[in-house]
Structure formats: C-alpha cells, structure tokens
Amino acid sequence: MPSQRRMRLIAVLALITIIVIVYISRGAHQTHGSDFYTKTQQALQESQFQEAAKQRDADGVGSRLKAAEDQAKKAADEKYDSKKVAIEGDDQKGVAGRVKLGGDKVPGVAAQGGRSRDQAIVKEDETPEAHEVETELNLILKKSPMIIFSKSYCPYSKKAKHILLEKYRILPEPYVVELDLHPLGEKLQALLAKSTGRRTVPNILLLGKSLGGGDDMEELDETETLVAKIKEMGGSRITEVEHRGARPETSHRQARRS
Template sequence: MPSQRRTRLIGVLVIVTIIVILYMSKGAHQTQNSDFYTKTQQALQEREHQEAARQRDAESVKARLSAAEEQAKKAADDKYASTKEAVEGPKKPIAGRLEIDNKDDKKSVPGVAAQGGRTHEQATMLKDETLEDHEAEQEMNAILKKSPTIIFSKSYCPYSKKAKHILLEKYKIVPEPYVVELDINPLGPKLQDLLAHMTGRRTVPNILLVGKSIGGGDDMEELDETDTLVNKFKEIGSTRITEIEHRGARAEVKRQRRAA
C-alpha cells in the first residue's frame, strides 16, 4: 500500500499535467486566432493560388505555341506542295493561258523556248525570291491579261520600233497588241529577267502570242515580207485572235485577186 507522501506526489503530478495540457490547448487556440497566424495562412494560400495561376498560364502559352507551330508547319507544307506541283506537275503558262500543242515541229518557233511552268533551276531559287521578284511575277500576270499579243519593247530600241511599226501600223490585229516599254516600267529589269526564264529570249523586242514568244523585230519583218504573218497569228492565236489583216495596198491587191 503506497504511503501518503507518494500519494500526494502523484496527485501533484496529475494536477500539474492537467494544468500544462490546458495551458497548451489554450495557447494553441489563441495562436490560431491571432492576426499573425491568420495573415501567415492567408499569405500561404495566396502564394499557392499564384503558383497555380502561373502554372495554368504556362500551360496555356505552351498550348498556343504548339498550335502556332502546327499552323506554321501546315503553311510550310502547303507552300512546298504548291511549289512541287508547279515544278513537277503539268506545265501551266502564266495567267492561266492554255499551252499550245507543239507536237508538230512546223508549229514551233525555232530557237525560242515555249513558255511553261517554273524550271527546276527557278524552283530552287524560290527560297531566295525577293519582294521585287514577286511583284514582277504579279505584274507579268497582269500584263499577259491585257491582250493575246504582247510586245515587250524599249522606247529607244530601233528593232523594237520596227516590230511596233509592223504589228501596230501595217496590220490590223484584234484585240490590239499591248506594248510594254521595259525601260519605262519601274519593274522593267525584273520583267526582262522573267522573260528570259519564260521564253529563253532576253533581247528586245520580244513578241508574245498567247503567252509564247514568236521572235523579235527581224522575225516580224521576215513574217511580213514572206506574207506569212497573218497565217502565223491565226495558227498560234487560234480563237484568241478574232481579226487580223494587212492594212493598205497589200490588202487591196488581195481583194482584187479574189474578185478576179
């Protein structure tokens, strides 16, 4: 049986333990209700919210970048496919003009390359194409829509003057030939480069009939002197040339011959 001293000691220890527990519980409760504790908890929660918001923003930016990369890749693939079709597919003249069938050697123009799609050399230069090159192509497309007959000329060139005199004054051609003075046009040098790639002919004059070069001043003079220019235009121009005849004396002689 325990002594009274031990019993009192145990009682004292129990009372002290109860007091300590009550004190600590009260202190913890007061700490949770204190301004410092409340502000600390709010700051921690705000920080967690900010971290979550930054993570959402990062994921959103990543998604947008991924979508932009996909769109850029698709655009690049479309451009590559378009370029490949222009290089490897059926040749199509500029401005959508129909390509003349030159299976018959007699119909082809000696020494002059037929107009068609881009050559392999041109296609490989696409990546180096400048804004001025692109503008020249657009200008060429617009020019070729003006008339089935285009006279690329230079205002000071005597051979150009000869070709213009024959086609504009000696003959009546409907639709009327359209003249481009390369020394006056702001894109003249680029247009001349483009003509060289299109037709294989860099010199002026360069006469295009439905998108194909039929020669220069000497060629027009020869066709006129041999009285074959009308047939040449009808043969190559087909239905695009609605009317062509020689003006003046030669036309009158022909009418007299038909009447006789």
C-alpha cells in the same frame, strides 16, 4: 503491508503527476487560443490561398497564350491557302513558270503566266522584290493576248511595232511596254530572259509564249505567214487578224496554189 512512508511517497508522486498533466493540458489550450497562434494559422492559410491563386492565374494565362498562338497560326494558314490557286491548262509553260490558265478565261486576256495579285503563289525563298516584278509581269500579260516588250530607242523594236501595229490589224490590239521607260524595266527584261530564253528586245509574247523579235516579225511578214502564225498560237483569244494592205492571207494562198 507497505509502510506509511511509502504510501505517502506514492500519494505525493500521483498528485504531482496529476498536477503536471493538468498544467500541460491547460497550457496547450491557452496556446491554441492565443492571438499569436491564431494569427500564425491565418497567415499560413492566406499564404496557401495566394499560392493556389497564383497557380490558377498562371494556368489561365498559359491557356490564353496557347489559344492566341493557335488562332494566329490558323489565320496564317488560311491566308496562305487563300493565295494558292490551282489552275488547269495545257502543257505550255507560262511566262512566270508556275501557273497555267485554261481556255475558259475572258477572251483577250493573256492566258499563259497571267495571274492577279490575289492569285499569286509566294515561294518561301522568293524575295519581296522578285515577287513584285513577277506580279507586275503577270498584270502586264493580262492587258492583251499579244504583248510587245520594246525599248523606245531600239530600231529593231520600231521595226516590230511598225509591222504589228501599222501593217496588220490585230484584235485585241497588241499592248506595248517600253522597258526603258518602265520603273521595273530591267528586272522585267531579266525575268523575261529567264522564262522565255530571249534576252533582247523586242520580245513579242503571244499568250505568254515568245513569238520572236524584230527579225522574226520581218521574216514572217515577208513570207506572208504572220497571220497564220498568230492565229495558230493565239487561237480563240485573237478575234481578228489581217493584213492592212493588198496581201490578205486568202489571196496569198490562192497565188501559191496557182
């Protein structure tokens, strides 16, 4: 049998073990119930909540920014598409070089190259100044089927205006643009040179195509072929054209036949 001393030692060790366990358990319980532990836990929970709220806000801002960008892009696309106009016409090149108008437009309006401001197609590489000049040219072309680009001091321009405005009756009446008096005159003349190949004035345009200059009008008048030429190029847009003097086209044809 174990001795009494050993039994006492075992009993003492068991008692010490029990006391230590009880102390540790009580200390842990007190720690969980302390103000420091409670505040620390609350601070950790609040920090986690704030981080989660920031993440949600960041996700919301990103979604709103993306939605705003998509809306702006859609609006820009719609604005660009609204400016595009596909117009069917014949094979003749317009003055502006990009748009052709068909025969179903209002009579008396220049067909070739004529475009309103809301129909203009803006190229990506086109400067605002170039677009302004082209828009102005197209607005001028809508004034009448026949446009006389002139300069007030030019004798050849005066000759062409005398023939077309005084010697002949043309309806709708030709519209005269004095380039030396127009604020965009030089730029308009440069654009006309590029699109029609004629760099000088006068430059008479009929439905956006160059009919010629002063010498050409004089030659057509002297050969009595101006009326036929205007009718040929103007078609139904020219409602009336005749010589004001004693040389109507019919008399000229009868004389040639006889």
